Amino acid sequence: MNDLLLRACRRESVPRAPVWMMRQAGRYLPEYRAIREKVSFLELCKTPELAAEVSLQPYRILGVDAVIFFSDILIPVEAMGIEVSLTDRGPQIGNPVRSSSDIARLASPDVDRAFPFTGRVLGLLRRELAGQAPLIGFAGAPWTLGAYLVEGGGSKNFAAIKAMAFSDPQRFHSLMDKLARTIGDYLVYQIESGAQVVQLFDTWAGELHPSDYEEFALPYTRKIFEVVGDRAPRILYLNGTPALLESMARSGADVLSIDWRIPIEEAHRRVGDEIALQGNLDPCLLLGDPDRLRSRTAEILDAAPSRGHILNLGHGILPATPVDNARAFVDAAKTYTRA
Amino acid sequence: MNDLLLRACRRESVPRAPVWMMRQAGRYLPEYRAIREKVSFLELCKTPELAAEVSLQPYRILGVDAVIFFSDILIPVEAMGIEVSLTDRGPQIGNPVRSSSDIARLASPDVDRAFPFTGRVLGLLRRELAGQAPLIGFAGAPWTLGAYLVEGGGSKNFAAIKAMAFSDPQRFHSLMDKLARTIGDYLVYQIESGAQVVQLFDTWAGELHPSDYEEFALPYTRKIFEVVGDRAPRILYLNGTPALLESMARSGADVLSIDWRIPIEEAHRRVGDEIALQGNLDPCLLLGDPDRLRSRTAEILDAAPSRGHILNLGHGILPATPVDNARAFVDAAKTYTRA
Numbered sequence: 224m225n226d227l228l229l230r231a232c233r234r235e236s237v238p239r240a241p242v243w244m245m246r247q248a249g250r251y252l253p254e255y256r257a258i259r260e261k262v263s264f265l266e267l268c269k270t271p272e273l274a275a276e277v278s279l280q281p282y283r284i285l286g287v288d289a290v291i292f293f294s295d296i297l298i299p300v301e302a303m304g305i306e307v308s309l310t311d312r313g314p315q316i317g318n319p320v321r322s323s324s325d326i327a328r329l330a331s332p333d334v335d336r337a338f339p340f341t342g343r344v345l346g347l348l349r350r351e352l353a354g355q356a357p358l359i360g361f362a363g364a365p366w367t368l369g370a371y372l373v374e375g376g377g378s379k380n381f382a383a384i385k386a387m388a389f390s391d392p393q394r395f396h397s398l399m400d401k402l403a404r405t406i407g408d409y410l411v412y413q414i415e416s417g418a419q420v421v422q423l424f425d426t427w428a429g430e431l432h433p434s435d436y437e438e439f440a441l442p443y444t445r446k447i448f449e450v451v452g453d454r455a456p457r458i459l460y461l462n463g464t465p466a467l468l469e470s471m472a473r474s475g476a477d478v479l480s481i482d483w484r485i486p487i488e489e490a491h492r493r494v495g496d497e498i499a500l501q502g503n504l505d506p507c508l509l510l511g512d513p514d515r516l517r518s519r520t521a522e523i524l525d526a527a528p529s530r531g532h533i534l535n536l537g538h539g540i541l542p543a544t545p546v547d548n549a550r551a552f553v554d555a556a557k558t559y560t561r562a
Numbered sequence: 563m564n565d566l567l568l569r570a571c572r573r574e575s576v577p578r579a580p581v582w583m584m585r586q587a588g589r590y591l592p593e594y595r596a597i598r599e600k601v602s603f604l605e606l607c608k609t610p611e612l613a614a615e616v617s618l619q620p621y622r623i624l625g626v627d628a629v630i631f632f633s634d635i636l637i638p639v640e641a642m643g644i645e646v647s648l649t650d651r652g653p654q655i656g657n658p659v660r661s662s663s664d665i666a667r668l669a670s671p672d673v674d675r676a677f678p679f680t681g682r683v684l685g686l687l688r689r690e691l692a693g694q695a696p697l698i699g700f701a702g703a704p705w706t707l708g709a710y711l712v713e714g715g716g717s718k719n720f721a722a723i724k725a726m727a728f729s730d731p732q733r734f735h736s737l738m739d740k741l742a743r744t745i746g747d748y749l750v751y752q753i754e755s756g757a758q759v760v761q762l763f764d765t766w767a768g769e770l771h772p773s774d775y776e777e778f779a780l781p782y783t784r785k786i787f788e789v790v791g792d793r794a795p796r797i798l799y800l801n802g803t804p805a806l807l808e809s810m811a812r813s814g815a816d817v818l819s820i821d822w823r824i825p826i827e828e829a830h831r832r833v834g835d836e837i838a839l840q841g842n843l844d845p846c847l848l849l850g851d852p853d854r855l856r857s858r859t860a861e862i863l864d865a866a867p868s869r870g871h872i873l874n875l876g877h878g879i880l881p882a883t884p885v886d887n888a889r890a891f892v893d894a895a896k897t898y899t900r901a
Contacts, residue, residue: 380877380880381846382880385844385847385849385850386846386850386882388850389847389850389851389854390849390850390851390854429823430823431823432822432825433823433824433825434825463802465804465805465823465824466823466824466825483771484768484770484771484772484802484805485804486773486805489805505724505774506719507719507720507728508728510724510728510729511724511727511728512728515728538719541719541721543721
């Protein structure tokens, strides 16, 4: 029984920090690539047996302390009527959302029926794990999902969604409302299906000025976390966090997952002891010299609060990562002893 | 005679904040697009009469308080032997720099001979401006130039240059040394040719953890600013600044040009009164409602220090910007009166 992650989320005393990695089920693992040769990314997400298999790979191969189910943040918007394709250049949206009628047309899916594969993969994983490691559910936050929908894919400057927010806030808020309702229900469904922790990814919210974050992104994160309530610990991830920490701390999150741009001791000082922290090694450190990787990981573990820290990367693990470096990162957490 | 910019760089008292916009000579102006229809971007950079013409357009059309000469940060690396092409998808490098021998092969150009067009455009602009507005020179910082050279173009995660820095710091530092020497000389040459202020763009340094910024980027910025010395005020621009402000303040810069991710009053509080600030409106605000644009600009002017502030965007003006909004931004500075 390994419940380190659950205890760290509640800021309870733990013998050592739990460790997992964002995108830990991914292309850096040969075992993952072998499965992906036979099936597309979206098919893999929707085939519960295969999705469970790749979700478990990093747990079996590297011994991470938690399993996150294999999926994509754009899965729920497909059920809202969005045409999603995942290409080498990132996600592409076939029918970008721009006008009020585009927004009005978006469906409000019945989560119990729309995502049977999500329910099944979570059920399979809980059975397979049998309490040996906690199971993490996740979804994308409305700002980040909205960015893909409005931009039609990834973006360098997020000009289209910001132009909508800045020129027609009412239209923008109607889109966010719809997304927040679906995502809130979707996370509750994940918890009812077996997820023991949920992480909300607001990957692109770091592109916003703090006052714009508070106006355009934070209210929807807060709504979703209210809907989730105390069913499970809530983790909020942002990329580009330094100026948004205090706002994030008011989101209702139990844990803030921070990127590598800020020293974790500074994040701790700014948000205080009432909220746990997850992070925050630059994933590029896993591409380089293992000694540097180990010493930088130890620096994070030295500087993080002794209660309420989950070791993780500051962003997803990169496909070019040597498996030995991923293992060195996980082992660094397991063998660490505080000076 | 408009020397507001020069006085603001020295933190002298000014009747109002000077204003200009990064990439102010650009595609949002129909007059610029008319010239670009006839000539490629790089040809435009290297044709002094045309480069001077587009440099002056924002000054004549919008009345900005400073002129920056039209060029590209990759121009000096061409003279080092790098094959540069500028595509719709951003810069592409024909011969990416990876190995020690790639680095050894890089030429150290004689700046007096390698950039005659730069000298000529600066001379033309000084004569044309006749002291009515200051002339800004610029270059890319070694980290940012190195990122293009090693990645072979733009990047989502800067994995290649970080992998080099993290796994073979000696190789990385030899590349940075060469770039820093060329850029230092190049900026001095610009000043000797007529530039009255210089701005160093370290656009991608915000991707670095503060300790990595101090190890891999800051030393080269500092070297360049030492070479420039007190020949002209030195502005340092970073995108993704919030956690790096204190480090940037130790670069030798007279002015820190900050992105929109941090409230300017917080930046001021953190770096103190001994350094001027430039910025920091989100350029996407120029795509939206003019009232919001004006009120957000006024908020910056209210919050910025009364001495040592240059109004600017937090990043380059976007091609889709309506000219009327660019004018509204410039006019906001000119008509502002502090409450």
